[in-house]
Amino acid sequence: MADTDTSGTLDEALERVHGTGPEFEGWLTNHAPMTVEALVRHGQARLVHRWLDAYRHRTEELPGTNTRIDAGNWRELLGDPGHLGDWIAYFTREVAERPWRDVLAEWWPRLLPGITGGSTHPVIRTGHAVRTLLADGDSAPRTAELGHALGYWAARHQPLAAPTTLAGAAGPEEALAAVPAVPDPHGGIRARFAQLPATAGWPAAASALRRPEGPEEARGTLTALVEAAVARYPHHAQGGPVMLVHAATAPNAVLRTLPALPRELWAPSLAAAWEASAAVTAAYAPARPAEAVPAGRATLDEAFEQAALHGDAHAIKLADTALDTGGPAALAAVARACELIEPAG
Structure with missing residues (x-):
């Protein structure tokens, strides 16, 4: 407290x-x-x-x-x-x-x-x-x-025109890697989401994540989804450095809410979190991943302070989620956000 x-x-x-x-x-x-x-x-x-x-x-x-x-x-x-x-x-x-x-x-x-x-x-x-x-x-x-x-x-509240399901055999990292990019990378997020029904490969990718067998597996998969989205960010952020933050922060918001929910809602929560992360990933996928990314600050606390002083809300919120996941990928994600997102004020 x-x-x-x-x-x-x-x-x-x-x-x-x-x-x-x-x-x-x-x-x-x-x-x-x-x-x-x-x-x-x-x-x-x-x-x-x-x-x-x-x-x-x-x-x-x-x-x-x-x-x-x-x-x-x-x-x-x-x-x-x-x-x-x-x-x-x-x-x-x-x-x-x-x-x-x-x-x-x-x-x-x-x-x-x-x-x-x-x-x-x-x-x-x-x-x-x-x-x-x-x-x-x-x-x-x-x-x-x-x-x-x-x-x-x-x-x-607005359901997707091309919703996702949990019907495959892939884990989060593999499932996110298979998400295709929408054909026209222009316009706002609503225009990009509207392209999903006609995006080649979307139906298969949208159902690729494995369905959990119970609440604990749902929580574990959701945790792994947040980690995978944070790890992808440094190499894919150039596709939309602000909007791709949400591929990680949206599922993490669901993860943070699970302890306050009945356990029977955990699996549906994973399904919705997957939909949010996959849809944002498709909407802002870059033409190719970046090979070289910044290493980030030495500690997570230093990385968050960097984002706080940078001042942009999305950089701060990504750093907040990165602290939940930890590790070198989290440090790189914060550094990449501070590099690509325009500082506040």
Whole structure:
């Protein structure tokens, strides 16, 4: 559990963030809640308010409400970003009135099919929120953050037109290596995802990962998937240094959430995490892998500090996930992100 001062810094930061919406300029993601959680988690709390001050110009006000979501209308409003403020209000009420684990367990299987919506940011934000609640305990700002994250996910819920399955014999490293690139490497992530049904080799690759035999194997495979995505990043990041971060951070968000979920949801969680990682990998695969990549800092703490001082939200979040995996590949991934992603400010 974080010490009182650190927890206080995070709560203060989340209270600042909750006056803003999860998006700006129409659909770009507000990375502040995820970034400040990672900074606090890894000993960089001193940078949090300075980082928020520098990021403030990107944020917009929290969207207003116009419809009360309830048991009778949620299905028709799921995936409607026009009700973003309504969804956030709904989940903010839910986590205030009910145990947050109960809300999460009820809604997790409903939201998983839309894991790639919002460029996978909603599930990533959810993973950061759950990690804080599990590690540091409840507080009003922390439970509210889970409400904001789930509301964002519900509003941006969007299943892939070409979903994946777990029906092969491959492990994560082999399965990711077999993912084909979309034919037209231009446009945003939604335009690239739309190409998946017609991408040669996608159906076979999308079903290549081995189905787990039980919850523990699902967790082990998910751990290996995160490790494989981090290890791939230094050699493939040139295809999209910002967006390919999500091939690792999205499945890691799912992995962080598993301890708060019933075990019967672990295998479906792996399946969704695989879909997110495989789809992002296909969308931003480079023409060829890089042979020479930076070695990275000597320790993981030094690597995270490098990312924190670099200041970009994606570099910080990749470093946060890399610290979970460890090893030379993690150090190289952080160094590569700091090399290719434009520093903040």
